[in-house]
Amino acid sequence: MSAPEKIPSTTWHEKEPISRELRLLREELWGPIPPRERIQWSNALLDNPPTELSIMGKLQNTQLLHRDGIVMNRQWVAVARYWDDLGITAYEWLLQKGTLASNTPENTTPEEDPWGDCTEEERRAWTAATLRFPPMFLGATVMGLHDKHAKQTGITNSKGWIDLALEFRDAGFTPEEFIELNTQVRKFRKRGQRNTMITTTWGNLNKEYVRLKAQQWTNWLERYRAGDEPLALTEELLSPHWISQ
Structure with missing residues (x-):
């Protein structure tokens, strides 16, 4: 009996290339926010979802999440873009959500x-x-x-x-x-x-x-x-x- 044929597998360090269409869509959605900050915002949004998503919406939102840690929902990304335009980081946004308590001298009496x-x-x-x-x-x-x-x-x-x-x-x-x-x-x-x-x-x-x-x-x-x-x-x-x- 011949040996079973080995089927190529994709692991976390052998990721399939992102299609050109998906790359363009990601750049359009996220705009000037740098890649590292996109991941921070994605995780912050997942911890504090701006909107409820349908099953299909969740699938679409996470099509890059499990690969690159980036969400793709337009409404969610719009939240990140809005606050980023105001100079607010993902961490500062979480502070404003009430999850954390700012105790810096300039903000606290x-x-x-x-x-x-x-x-x-x-x-x-x-x-x-x-x-x-x-x-x-x-x-x-x-x-x-x-x-x-x-x-x-x-x-x-x-x-x-x-x-x-x-x-x-x-x-x-x-x-x-x-x-x-x-x-x-x-x-x-x-x-x-x-x-x-x-x-x-x-x-x-x-x-x-x-x-x-x-x-x-x-x-x-x-x-x-x-x-x-x-x-x-x-x-x-x-x-x-x-x-x-």
């Missing part, structure tokens, strides 16, 4: 500062802690832009992240204790099992993230500071709260 009375040192320490254990999933673009901004500036500007930090700070936790608690809790979380102490949030694309409630863990904090071994302590406190499924 002391009364409006989402960090309240936290010192700069505390803000940086809590930012590093919440980057390790984010409270929710906001979509790939928002998460990427947020993390890049937080790492560059040292201070997060996401309201959800700030709220998480302040909640645990107000309950008496330090950033290091927040990290220790979250590290231990995740050792016991398993797929298909539920525990009322391991609270979660549901973000974009139905992604579930562990998002603990600080007040439920103040006893853990007291005993941890008293010298209890953290792994055994966490297991003991979780034990009565498992839900049979």
Whole structure:
């Protein structure tokens, strides 16, 4: 028996050429926006869809998305073109959508500062802690832009992240204790099992993230500071709260 004929396959690094018609259409739609910024805008628009699309519309919109990461819906691209013409970047557009909270000195008064009375040192320490254990999933673009901004500036500007930090700070936790608690809790979380102490949030694309409630863990904090071994302590406190499924 002869060997089966090998059928050429196209992988991510062997992409089929884009047709001339599609290239021209893409240039017409996106105009002066550079290729890198087209991808940023495409992801921002996917995270915050300007319009609902039919099944056919979704197919047409993503004909280049899975190849080059660029959407092709005229209405969606028009949104990007409109804000780009005003000098607004995809990241700044996401800020305006309310996903992120601008906390730059020129845009925020002391009364409006989402960090309240936290010192700069505390803000940086809590930012590093919440980057390790984010409270929710906001979509790939928002998460990427947020993390890049937080790492560059040292201070997060996401309201959800700030709220998480302040909640645990107000309950008496330090950033290091927040990290220790979250590290231990995740050792016991398993797929298909539920525990009322391991609270979660549901973000974009139905992604579930562990998002603990600080007040439920103040006893853990007291005993941890008293010298209890953290792994055994966490297991003991979780034990009565498992839900049979």
